[in-house]
Amino acid sequence: MTVVxxxxxxxxxxxCCGAGGVGKTTTSAALAVAGARSxxxxxxxxxxxxxxxxxxxxxxxxxxxxxxxxxxxEREVGxxxxxxxxxxxxxxxLVSDRAVRxxxxxxxxxxxxxxxxxxxxxxxxxxxxxxxxxxxALHGFVERGDYDLVVLDTPPSRNALNFLEAPGRLxxxxxxxxxxxxxxxxxxxxxxxxxxxxxxVLGGVFGRQFYSDLTTFFGSFSGLFSILNGNARRMSERLxxxxxxxxxxxxxxxxxxxxxxxxxxxxxxxxxxxxxxxxNRSVAGNAERRQPDASLLPAxxxxxxxxxxxxxxxxxxxxxxxxxxxxxxxxxxxxxxGDRVPVLAIPEIGDGVDDxxxxxxxxxxxxxxx
Amino acid sequence: xxxxxxxxxxxAKLCGTVKHLPDEAVASCRVCQTVxxxxxxxxxVLGVLSFQASGIPRVVAWLTGGVAEVDLTSRRVxxxxxxxxxxxTTLSAALAKAAARExxxxxxxxxxxxSELEQSxxxxxxxxPRFETTPSHLAERIDGVMLxxxxxxxxxxxxxxxxxxxxxxxxxxxxxxRLLHAAPSFHEMGIFYHLLSLLEARDGDGAHRHDLVIFxxxxxxxSLALTRLPKILLRLVPVGPMADALRAGQAILNDxxxxxxxxxxxxxxxPVTEALELLEGLRDSDLAVGAVxxxxxxxxxxxxxxxxxxxxxxxxxxxxxxxxxxxxxxxxASLERLRENVKAPLLALDERPEQGPDLxxxxxxxxxxxxx
Numbered sequence: 001m002t003v004v005x006x007x008x009x010x011x012x013x014x015x016c017c018g019a020g021g022v023g024k025t026t027t028s029a030a031l032a033v034a035g036a037r038s039x040x041x042x043x044x045x046x047x048x049x050x051x052x053x054x055x056x057x058x059x060x061x062x063x064x065x066x067x068x069x070x071x072x073x074e075r076e077v078g079x080x081x082x083x084x085x086x087x088x089x090x091x092x093x094l095v096s097d098r099a100v101r102x103x104x105x106x107x108x109x110x111x112x113x114x115x116x117x118x119x120x121x122x123x124x125x126x127x128x129x130x131x132x133x134x135x136x137a138l139h140g141f142v143e144r145g146d147y148d149l150v151v152l153d154t155p156p157s158r159n160a161l162n163f164l165e166a167p168g169r170l171x172x173x174x175x176x177x178x179x180x181x182x183x184x185x186x187x188x189x190x191x192x193x194x195x196x197x198x199x200x201v202l203g204g205v206f207g208r209q210f211y212s213d214l215t216t217f218f219g220s221f222s223g224l225f226s227i228l229n230g231n232a233r234r235m236s237e238r239l240x241x242x243x244x245x246x247x248x249x250x251x252x253x254x255x256x257x258x259x260x261x262x263x264x265x266x267x268x269x270x271x272x273x274x275x276x277x278x279x280n281r282s283v284a285g286n287a288e289r290r291q292p293d294a295s296l297l298p299a300x301x302x303x304x305x306x307x308x309x310x311x312x313x314x315x316x317x318x319x320x321x322x323x324x325x326x327x328x329x330x331x332x333x334x335x336x337x338g339d340r341v342p343v344l345a346i347p348e349i350g351d352g353v354d355d356x357x358x359x360x361x362x363x364x365x366x367x368x369x370x
Numbered sequence: 371x372x373x374x375x376x377x378x379x380x381x382a383k384l385c386g387t388v389k390h391l392p393d394e395a396v397a398s399c400r401v402c403q404t405v406x407x408x409x410x411x412x413x414x415v416l417g418v419l420s421f422q423a424s425g426i427p428r429v430v431a432w433l434t435g436g437v438a439e440v441d442l443t444s445r446r447v448x449x450x451x452x453x454x455x456x457x458x459t460t461l462s463a464a465l466a467k468a469a470a471r472e473x474x475x476x477x478x479x480x481x482x483x484x485s486e487l488e489q490s491x492x493x494x495x496x497x498x499p500r501f502e503t504t505p506s507h508l509a510e511r512i513d514g515v516m517l518x519x520x521x522x523x524x525x526x527x528x529x530x531x532x533x534x535x536x537x538x539x540x541x542x543x544x545x546x547x548r549l550l551h552a553a554p555s556f557h558e559m560g561i562f563y564h565l566l567s568l569l570e571a572r573d574g575d576g577a578h579r580h581d582l583v584i585f586x587x588x589x590x591x592x593s594l595a596l597t598r599l600p601k602i603l604l605r606l607v608p609v610g611p612m613a614d615a616l617r618a619g620q621a622i623l624n625d626x627x628x629x630x631x632x633x634x635x636x637x638x639x640x641p642v643t644e645a646l647e648l649l650e651g652l653r654d655s656d657l658a659v660g661a662v663x664x665x666x667x668x669x670x671x672x673x674x675x676x677x678x679x680x681x682x683x684x685x686x687x688x689x690x691x692x693x694x695x696x697x698x699x700x701x702x703a704s705l706e707r708l709r710e711n712v713k714a715p716l717l718a719l720d721e722r723p724e725q726g727p728d729l730x731x732x733x734x735x736x737x738x739x740x741x742x
Contacts, residue, residue, distance in 0.1 A: 020454030021641065050643045118606070197539065204531060210607045253455050254725070255491060289690040296683040304679035311671045312680060316691030323690075348693060354640065 003342040004247075005367045007275050008035035008042075008149065011245045013142065013238075014275065015152045017267075018249035019259035023280040025049050026353055027249050027346075028153035029057060029087070030362035036074070036083040037363060040148040043086045043141055047134065047153050053354040057087040062094060066141075077360040086147070088137070095133040098140075103227050113224070118210075118217035139235040245275025250333070252282050252326045261336060274341050277333055278366070282345040283319065284326040292316050344369065442660050443469035445630055446622055447569060447583045449657070451593045452634035453644050457665040460729055461634055461719075462586040463495045467734035469582050470511040477505055477568060477580035481561060481588050482516035492586050495730050505568070505580075513580065515568060519560030526563040530611040558599045559612070566619045594648075597623070597631070597655035623657055630660030635708075637664045637701035637718075646711055659714035664705060666721040670698050 032044035104110035250260035635645035
């Protein structure tokens, strides 16, 4: 049993962070499988799954509700009732549309808001919305209480930290003083002057029509934003509680490790609970493997056999160097983790990691160790 | 050496000097004799020969000297894209060095996200902790810059607002700037404008200050947000100074002769899947793809006969070296998938033992090597 096994059995929220390309999305899915295997109802919120993984999980873009894995598939990855696995792909537009419908004072009001031209475009500007909607979706699903565990895959790479800071950044955006500049009928000498300047600048930069759309947008959405902002703030607080764990996913590449260490610092600064490090694709465990030698040759070897052996030897030397390198990286990670949190090394699984057997295998590694 | 794919010579990797046939102005691969049209005398070809659907071979060589379809360094701007960890930054630096050796004045650029200020790997490769928001000298004919949203916004406001006093006042008005930077796409707009202003910067004699800007873009999600920005914003703001700036950017980025994306990936299943998805995403942004680069391709040392013989040696249980063997197989399969699905020129770069600045140097030599 690994410490990750304890996390997926006990926590209510697990957030996976890490640089892009370290297998974070796949790890999130495998953690969800592991949680469901221990009898829990699990939801995995993925941000940007590969098409293969999306197919494996049976999720589609624009689906209203999380999709439960079919019973056959669940059995295939070792999930038995009461455990269950559902997945949902974060769609920023869907999340914000839903929030608007839920929070608007009437269906007519919601329709009016959703038709605003600025609103229509804002949700397309995915870079900014993704982090915020991740938070909003997480809030929605945790509040509903349909799941024992929600695993959140954070937006890829550099964005991932914006996700942690989304409430702060959004709060700044929604800061009352900024808003007031756009809201009609608020006076005061200073405010009036600043607003005139803002009007001049924005009108000049964007053109009058857009400035007027923008003003209407802020006017209509200010109430909604403050509710959404409240949700995000509460969620940000919620992420500091005991039943939450952040997992730092990395791979044995120097850049990914640098990122992981950096995340570790940020998580500490933000006072978030770190659950551990997961080192993917590590060949550190191959050290014990048998070195190829002449005894592998068949009784009557051909020249091709000799050539093949010689080249295989060269490959094994190359692998030895990688093993040494990976062990150093694993040691560095362990030094860093100290006795604060565990480090779990997952061997390279190769192709098909996004297929059902691959996910089941990865879940097994996460639960039982390599 | 010429490595042929499992289904015949569909994927030929040429790592040697191409034989020159003086009178016919064509060359052929020294090993498999495939004729390479359009390759000039003494061109050293390091690249992948891909065959189009018509069966006509298309030479894909990494430029300098010879006539080749992959020609990144003669553009005005190359956007380096790809998931994290695929070597995008290293390749950006190597391409810069290669282009500088050709005599091009190069500017390498990366984004300085507020959350990322502590690390700047492109700058590190040039031995600096990080770049400034104005170009600084890195090496002969190479400058480096950090693209910064606030800087871009300031430049933009200054260019738009005719009254200098108003511009200065606007730039100093904290609530206004905070508003601009907190709103989702204005952040990208600032970076976009900063890039545009650097592309348009000219010397006293009227020539562009930098012939080529190589932009090491942030990882996929943000890259797409940036490349789609003009299209999305123009729908929202069809007229006015911002629209003019966006169109000026489009005039460079949407002209394949001036601006291209270069998609970097690794020869593994998942990265290739992600690269194919990125290529699909890029299609929406009207940005031409100049090259798809498979980085760190492990060499396959085995001939077909040796590979067959190898099966007799690998009996029970994995050996030290089995993982490397699996990697080679996955790389072959990945290149095959790229070849089948990518219309843009494809380039495979060998895995190399070097790291950091040494790797940049080695790759740039490989990219720019021309036989005497």
